[in-house]
């Protein structure tokens with residue numbers, strides 16, 4: 216096979232090496248790849264088994280390692296590099312088919328293909344895993360002395376990390392100045408190629424090249440050895456650090472706490488919810504309020520700026536993806552029990568929300584033997600039985616509570632009350648006094664009107680908030696339904712949800728959809744098996760990237776109510792590490808106004 220027809224890439228598509236120095240070689244069959252034969256002996260048994268499963272003898276050649284020329288890698292192989300690839304600064308492998316020399320000095324770029332389970336199985340790999348993840352996250356790869364101590368933290372290892380950093384750096388030089396064998400920044404000539412990998416250059420031109428070659432900000436910066444950059448310091452886990460993953464569902468944010476939250480007491484979720492409320496509320500405030508959060512922040516599960524909810528549909532959708540994608544058993548001990556159903560392409564999860572059990576289905580794809588969520592498809596969940604407790608109820612608004620849009624002669628508002636894991640009052644724009652629809656209404660005026668309506672219902676119609684569990688007998692939110700906007704697709708509704716202390720849900724409100732579908736069934740507008748699409752102002756605005764609303768389907772009628780399936784899409788927005796420095800008087804955040 217001609218060398219030019221052979222590729223040598225990681226499973227993520229990154230080029231690992233080159234035949235004849237600059238001809239890409241592609242390797243598809245899955246294999247473990249170890250840089251040094253003697254490393255095998257030092258590995259734990261499980262690792263040897265890996266080698267037996269994928270017997271690849273691989274060697275490296277550089278100034279310090281024994282040369283060896285065969286890999287057993289065949290064209291069509293897929294490579295999973297061991298973390299110890301970090302210790303390879305220059306390597307020559309031999310492709311079995313055409314015996315072309317394969318250069319893999321750039322193997323560090325394969326780190327994003329490392330499977331976390333591999334790393335997990337071999338705890339000793341942790342430091343390199345860390346590097347891999349930092350690299351993947353676009354963070355600076357630490358210099359000597361900045362990585363956490365670990366079994367691999369030897370002088371050799373430190374050197375290898377330093378070398379790795381150089382390797383990535385020079386990868387770009389190599390790509391740009393193929394075969395030039397000199398640094399274009401400072402002009403240093405190189406006789407041997409591996410010398411290039413030892414080269415560090417501070418010149419602005421090289422940094423500019425690096426910026427140009429990477430589509431993201433520089434993966435590392437030039438910080439003197441043994442100095443920990445503040446960015447890296449802030450990411451280090453300490454006993455007080457709270458680490459989170461942020462997502463959004465149709466624009467509604469969810470902050471998932473990954474570490475740093477103390478264990479909650481209580482045997483049921485409602486008891487744990489009380490424990491969180493009474494003992495750790497300062498943590499919620501810290502993460503939700505400014506300056507670490509914002510007025511509309513939601514924290515999974517089921518707590519938000521004002522307090523703690525009993526059901527949160529948009530967070531359930533986000534959490535479904537996250538639980539499939541996390542491999543941290545401290546975060547999700549049952550992760551390894553998850554099963555990707557090859558026929559349906561779904562992974563099913565059961566989540567306990569304060570209102571009851573929620574069954575979540577996450578579209579998943581298999582990649583390198585593990586499942587990950589498919590961002591291009593909707594997550595769905597089956598909620599707790601939902602039901603209406605009042606339909607077309609006329610509620611008299613006392614004079615002192617009336618809002619300007621309510622006509623003087625019209626002191627009554629027609630309202631529906633329904634439960635979808637929490638209680639919702641559902642009212643039309645017209646009934647509330649906004650006959651031109653939600654899109655032209657003032658949010659401030661809607662806020663005043665819904666707040667007044669909510670307080671009247673909460674004070675005078677408590678009997679409508681019927682639920683066996685006392686903790687759930689409260690009016691969570693008011694949803695105003697638009698009667699003006701028309702849609703190309705039938706059975707589509709636009710609504711706006713004011714919940715908790717009048718926060719506006721950016722999403723179409725998953726639990727609100729449960730309540731609205733159950734209400735439509737109770738009113739005879741929807742039958743079992745039928746569905747509607749629900750939009751918020753944000754999800755309607757596809758141009759803004761929100762894309763889709765939530766689909767609500769009446770799935771089954773039970774004695775307790777209708778089981779509703781809600782479907783929607785969630786996306787990751789980032790990850791963060793929150794700290795509080797000594798002397799920071801705003802440790803637990805603040806609310807303006």
Ligand SMILES: O=C(O)[C@H]1NCC[C@@H]1O
Pocket residue numbers: 467524526527528529530714720722723724725726727
């Ligand atoms: O989607 C939901 O159900 C949640 N979104 C914010 C308010 C609700 O709890």
